Amino acid sequence: MKVHQREATDVLARDGETAVLVGEHVLRLGALSSMLYALCESPIDVGALANELEACFGAPADRSALQATAEAVAEMVRAGILTEE
Amino acid sequence: MTPVVRLAALGSEVEVHCTGESADFLSVRMREAWSRCVARVDADSTHAVEVLEARLDDPSGLDQRLTHTTQEITRALIAAQAGRLLMLHAGAVSHPQTGASVVYVAPGGTGKTTLSRRLGRTLGYLTDETVGIDDAGAIMPYPKPLSVRRPNGLGPKDEVSPDSLGLLSAPPRPHAARVVLLDRQPGSIRPEVDELAFMDALFALTEQTSSLPRLGGPLHRLGNLIDSCGPVLRFRYAEARDVAHQLAQLIGGAA
Numbered sequence: 001m002k003v004h005q006r007e008a009t010d011v012l013a014r015d016g017e018t019a020v021l022v023g024e025h026v027l028r029l030g031a032l033s034s035m036l037y038a039l040c041e042s043p044i045d046v047g048a049l050a051n052e053l054e055a056c057f058g059a060p061a062d063r064s065a066l067q068a069t070a071e072a073v074a075e076m077v078r079a080g081i082l083t084e085e
Numbered sequence: 086m087t088p089v090v091r092l093a094a095l096g097s098e099v100e101v102h103c104t105g106e107s108a109d110f111l112s113v114r115m116r117e118a119w120s121r122c123v124a125r126v127d128a129d130s131t132h133a134v135e136v137l138e139a140r141l142d143d144p145s146g147l148d149q150r151l152t153h154t155t156q157e158i159t160r161a162l163i164a165a166q167a168g169r170l171l172m173l174h175a176g177a178v179s180h181p182q183t184g185a186s187v188v189y190v191a192p193g194g195t196g197k198t199t200l201s202r203r204l205g206r207t208l209g210y211l212t213d214e215t216v217g218i219d220d221a222g223a224i225m226p227y228p229k230p231l232s233v234r235r236p237n238g239l240g241p242k243d244e245v246s247p248d249s250l251g252l253l254s255a256p257p258r259p260h261a262a263r264v265v266l267l268d269r270q271p272g273s274i275r276p277e278v279d280e281l282a283f284m285d286a287l288f289a290l291t292e293q294t295s296s297l298p299r300l301g302g303p304l305h306r307l308g309n310l311i312d313s314c315g316p317v318l319r320f321r322y323a324e325a326r327d328v329a330h331q332l333a334q335l336i337g338g339a340a
Contacts, residue, residue, distance in 0.1 A: 012304040017284045019291075019304050026291050026304070028284065 002085040003073055004043040013038075022080045032057055036072055043085055046070055088112035091134070092158065093124035095172075095217045096225035097165040098134045099158055100126070105140040111150060115139070118151060120246045121210075121228035121254070135161040151244040155229060159214055162227065167296035170217035170225060171306050174293040176201045177216045177224060178208035178333075179259040185336040186224055186259045188216050188314075190293045191267035198231050199325045200267070200332070205252030208338045211259055215295065220306065222313060224259040263335040264290070264314045268321040276322040278331065283308070286317035 009021040018034040020027045029037055032053060039052055050069035060068040076082040088103045090112055103112040116123055139154045141147060163172055176197035179186040187204075191197050201213035212227035219225065230244040266281070266289055281289065290307055297303045311317055318335075322328045333340035 009298050010302055010304040012287070012308050014283050014287075014308070019284065019287055021298060021304050024298060026288065028288055 002043040002045050003040055003049075003077070003082050004085065005037065005040045006081055006083045008081060020081050025080075027079055027081060033072060033076070036069070037076065037081065040082055046073055049073070089126050090115045090119065091124045091126045092119055092122040094122040094158075094225075094229065095162040095166055095215065095227040096170060096219070097162050098124060099161045099165070100134050100136045101154060101158065102136060102138045103141070104138055105142040107141040107144045107147075110144055111139060111141040111147065114147060114151065115154070117249075118230040118244045118246050120248045121226075135165055137161060148241045148243060151230075152232065152241055155232070155244055159227075159229070163215060163295045166217055166225070168299035168301075170219055171297075171300060171303075171310060172295040173216045173218070173290065174214075174295070175216040176213040177211040177259070177261075178204040178336075178338075179211055179224070179256050180262075180336045180338050181209050181253060181256055183337065184256045184259045185262035186211060187263045187265065187332055187336045188218075188224075188261055189265050189267050189320075189332065190216075190290060191269070192293065196267055196269040196325060198233075200329065202231060202233075202250060202252070203325045203329045204333060204340050205247065205250070207340055208253060208333060208336070209255040209259065210247045210252040211255050216261075218261050218310065220309075222260045222310070224261055226255040226259060228255060261310060261314050264310065264317050265332065265335070266290070266317060266319045268319055269323070270321060271323055274323070276320065276327040276331075278321075278328075279319050280316040281319055283311060283315070286311050286315070289319075290317070 012019045016031045018029040050065040054065040090101045092099050141150045175188045175190040177186050177188045198213040217225040232242040233245045320328045329340035
């Protein structure tokens with residue numbers, strides 16, 4: 001499954017964090033989520049995302065990188081800033 | 086003929102058409118309360134102006150009418166400037182000579198008016214309600230009447246002109262120089278001031294904006310304000326007298 005950014009009203013990245021304005025809501029993304037979001041500028045496979053994030057932040061302690069990435073992606077899709085292809 | 090009170094504020098204009106059996110009385114009191122904003126009614130003007138009706142039949146309902154009309158005027162002006170000005174729920178005062186202004190951001194009912202009354206004795210009163218900032222950092226004054234609680238604490242608040250309260254007028258070209266967040270906590274013992282990191286400031290300010298998504302590049306507009314006026318400070322305090330001097334000092338003034 002590939003995902004990519006949905007069109008946002010505005011996006012501002014600073015100090016490793018990102019603010020994304022979608023509709024009336026502003027979402028605050030931490031460092032890992034910011035990188036995930038940035039990697040989704042073009043359509044990208046969730047597996048490839050997981051590899052990129054693991055290379056940068058290391059493997060999560062409690063589950064696989066793929067599972068953690070899929071959960072993060074699902075949350076961002078629910079929040080309306082990513083969409084699945 | 087319907088008495089009309091035309092007001093210029095927040096970089097826009099609104100006309101209040103006074104109606105009802107006490108329309109003349111209402112228009113006189115409107116002009117007093119809105120003394121800093123009254124504009125000439127120009128029959129030839131092609132300028133787009135929001136029109137409101139304010140009806141008063143029983144003179145004893147004046148105070149409630151004025152309070153309600155103030156809220157309507159604020160909403161109309163904000164609607165007129167949506168997509169143009171960065172608008173914050175905030176009060177602001179300005180250094181009389183330099184125009185440097187401190188913008189104090191806070192939700193309604195948390196001390197903006199009290200601070201404005203105190204700071205406005207020595208600094209130019211810009212507003213106690215809504216600060217509108219253009220993309221160059223200039224503030225569009227909104228020197229509305231201040232809602233003042235009666236000495237006995239009963240009844241509606243009075244809408245009192247800044248002139249009646251002796252507040253200084255805004256200088257010609259006020260601009261945002263510092264932005265602070267007010268965190269009033271009645272009963273706390275001593276005031277505290279801390280600097281907010283950029284993103285903390287951005288999100289705190291976002292919650293106190295009007296029509297933010299209507300602006301072009303809204304987050305960048307807010308970010309530019311923080312960068313040009315930063316760092317954003319948070320004042321935790323109990324009474325206006327505890328922080329008035331520090332706020333004034335931020336723009337080189339005294340309180």
